[in-house]
Amino acid sequence: MSKAILQLEPLTCPSCAIKIESAVKSLPGIEPSSVSVLFNASKVKVDFDATKTSADMIGKTITALGYDVLKTTIKE
Numbered sequence: 101m102s103k104a105i106l107q108l109e110p111l112t113c114p115s116c117a118i119k120i121e122s123a124v125k126s127l128p129g130i131e132p133s134s135v136s137v138l139f140n141a142s143k144v145k146v147d148f149d150a151t152k153t154s155a156d157m158i159g160k161t162i163t164a165l166g167y168d169v170l171k172t173t174i175k176e
Contacts, residue, residue, distance in 0.1 A: 103146070104173065104174050106146075106155070106159060106173075107172075109168040109170060111167070116167070119165060120165060127158065
């Protein structure tokens with residue numbers, strides 16, 4: 101499993117975090133229990149199977165919801 105931390109634009113409400121968490125959990129290759137959206141820090145932490153998805157795909161999913169991804173850090 102690979103790990104990614106995505107720094108987002110500041111989140112304005114807790115429901116934004118829930119929306120992002122739900123969308124990321126629905127992607128293939130995501131370990132659902134690993135998805136953590138830190139509202140106060142505007143970060144998403146997630147474990148994923150790099151053979152099924154990528155940090156780029158996770159970022160694009162978040163961007164499609166209307167949130168900017170400012171930085172992505174990947175730990176293999």
